[in-house]
Amino acid sequence: MMHKLIFRYFWITIFTVQIVACKKSYEEPQKPTPPPGQEIEVEIPGNNNGNECGNFNPSFTDNSNILLGIPDDAQPCILFKEKYFIDQKYYAESYSATRGTPNWVSWHLSYSDYSSGSRKDNFRADSKLPIGFYQVSQTSYQYSGFDRGHNCPSGDRTTDPNANNATFLMTNIIPQSPKNNQGTWENMENFIRDKYASIGYECYIIMGSYGKGGTGSSGYSDAIDNGRVTVPSNIWKIVIAIPEGNNDLSRIDANTIIIAVNTPNIQNINSDWRNYIVTVKDIENVTGYNLLTNIPEDIRNILKIKRYN
Numbered sequence: 001m002m003h004k005l006i007f008r009y010f011w012i013t014i015f016t017v018q019i020v021a022c023k024k025s026y027e028e029p030q031k032p033t034p035p036p037g038q039e040i041e042v043e044i045p046g047n048n049n050g051n052e053c054g055n056f057n058p059s060f061t062d063n064s065n066i067l068l069g070i071p072d073d074a075q076p077c078i079l080f081k082e083k084y085f086i087d088q089k090y091y092a093e094s095y096s097a098t099r100g101t102p103n104w105v106s107w108h109l110s111y112s113d114y115s116s117g118s119r120k121d122n123f124r125a126d127s128k129l130p131i132g133f134y135q136v137s138q139t140s141y142q143y144s145g146f147d148r149g150h151n152c153p154s155g156d157r158t159t160d161p162n163a164n165n166a167t168f169l170m171t172n173i174i175p176q177s178p179k180n181n182q183g184t185w186e187n188m189e190n191f192i193r194d195k196y197a198s199i200g201y202e203c204y205i206i207m208g209s210y211g212k213g214g215t216g217s218s219g220y221s222d223a224i225d226n227g228r229v230t231v232p233s234n235i236w237k238i239v240i241a242i243p244e245g246n247n248d249l250s251r252i253d254a255n256t257i258i259i260a261v262n263t264p265n266i267q268n269i270n271s272d273w274r275n276y277i278v279t280v281k282d283i284e285n286v287t288g289y290n291l292l293t294n295i296p297e298d299i300r301n302i303l304k305i306k307r308y309n
Contacts, residue, residue: 053077056085060294062248065092065107068204068240069293072103078130086128086171090163091152093171097133100140100229101174104208104289105151110244111197117158123148126171136170140225145218149176149235151207153189174209175224175231177216179267188237188261188273196241196257202248207237210287214265236262236283238291240303252295252303259308262286280304 056075060067065087074085074094081097091107123138141148151172157163166172176185196203211233213222223230241257242248260283263269263276270276280291281304292300 053079058085060249062246063108063110063202065090067108067248067294068106068206068238069291069295070094071206071208071287071289071291071293074103078132081133084130084133086126088166088169088172090157090160090166091172093151095129095171096230097129098230100134100136100225101209101232102151102171103210104206105172106204106206107152107156109156109192109197109203109205111200112159113163114156114158114193114197117161117164119154119158120161120164120168121154122165123168123170123173126169129171134228136173136225136229138170140170140229141173141175143218144175144221144224145178145216146175146214146221146224146231147178147181147216148173149181149185152205155189155193156205174235175214175216175221175229175265176235177214177265177267177269179271180235180263180265180269183271184263184269184273184276185235187271191273192239192241192259196239200244201241201257202244204240204248205237206291207235208287208289209235209265211265215267217267232265234262234286235265236260236278236287238280238283240292249294252299254299254302256299256303257308258303258306277308279307 058066058070072083072094074080074083076085083103084095084097086093086095091105093105094103096103125135125137127135129135150167151174152167154164154167157167192203209232212230213220213233214231221231239259240252242251245251258280260278260280261273261276262278262283263273284291292303295303
C-alpha cells in the first residue's frame with residue numbers, strides 16, 4: 001500500500017511541474033526596467049527602431065524628404081549601426097551610432113514650412129534610437145566650446161510646432177564651431193529661404209559632415225562628451241531649387257539651380273558662405289557618397305560638376 005501511495009505522489013508531482021512550466025512559457029514578456037532617469041523603449045516591429053532589416057521601401061514621391069536619393073544606402077536596421085536610416089517625418093537622416101551624429105540629413109523646403117511660428121529650443125535625446133545606441137543628451141555639448149548645430153534648421157520648420165520640435169532632437173545635431181554655425185551657416189540658410197523659397201521655389205536640401213577634429217571657442221577637439229560624440233572636420237550642403245509644381249523629379253534638368261558648399265569646422269572662417277562653393281562631385285570625392293541618385297543619369301552627371309555663381 002505504501003508503495004502505491006509513493007508512486008501516485010511521484011506522478012502527481014511531475015504533472016504539477018509540467019503545468020507550471022507550460023504556464024510560464026506563455027507569460028507576456030516584461031518591459032525592461034530602465035536605469036534611473038533614462039527611458040527604455042521596447043522594440044516593436046515596424047516602428048523604425050531597428051527591426052526593418054530587409055523590409056525597407058522608401059517613398060520618393062513629390063515633396064519627399066529623400067526625393068534626391070539616399071547617398072549611403074542607409075537602412076532602418078540595427079545592423080546598419082554606422083548608417084542607420086531614421087525617418088523623422090519632417091526630415092530624414094543617416095545616423096552614425098559610433099560618431100553620435102548624423103552622417104547626412106535630407107529635407108524638402110517651401111515657403112509654407114517656415115512662414116509663421118517660432119523656435120522651441122527644446123534640445124533633447126532621441127528616445128526612438130534602438131536599444132544599445134548611445135543617446136546623446138541636451139547637455140552632452142556643455143562646456144565643449146561647440147554649438148549644438150542643426151542639420152535641418154529650426155528656421156526651416158516653424159509653421160508646425162511638431163516640425164520645429166523635431167529639429168531639436170540630438171540626432172539632428174552636430175558639434176559646430178560657433179562662428180561656423182552662427183555666421184557662415186546661418187547666412188546660407190537665410191539666403192536659401194529669402195532668395196528661393198520665399199519667392200515660389202521649392203528646395204531639396206541635403207546636409208552632412210565628415211572627418212574628425214574641429215576648432216571651437218575653447219580650441220581644437222576630436223570629440224566631446226567623453227569621446228562619445230565626434231567633432232567633424234567639415235560640413236557640407238547641397239541645395240536644388242525648382243519652381244513650385246508637380247512631378248518634381250521630371251522638372252529637374254541641366255539648367256536647374258544647384259548649390260554645393262563645403263566648409264571647414266573652425267572659428268577662423270569667412271562669414272560669406274560663397275567662399276566655400278564647390279561641386280557635388282567634390283563632395284562625393286571626400287565623402288565616398290553617391291549623391292542625387294534619383295535624378296536621371298545624363299542630367300545628374302551635368303549637375304554634379306555644375307558650380308553655383
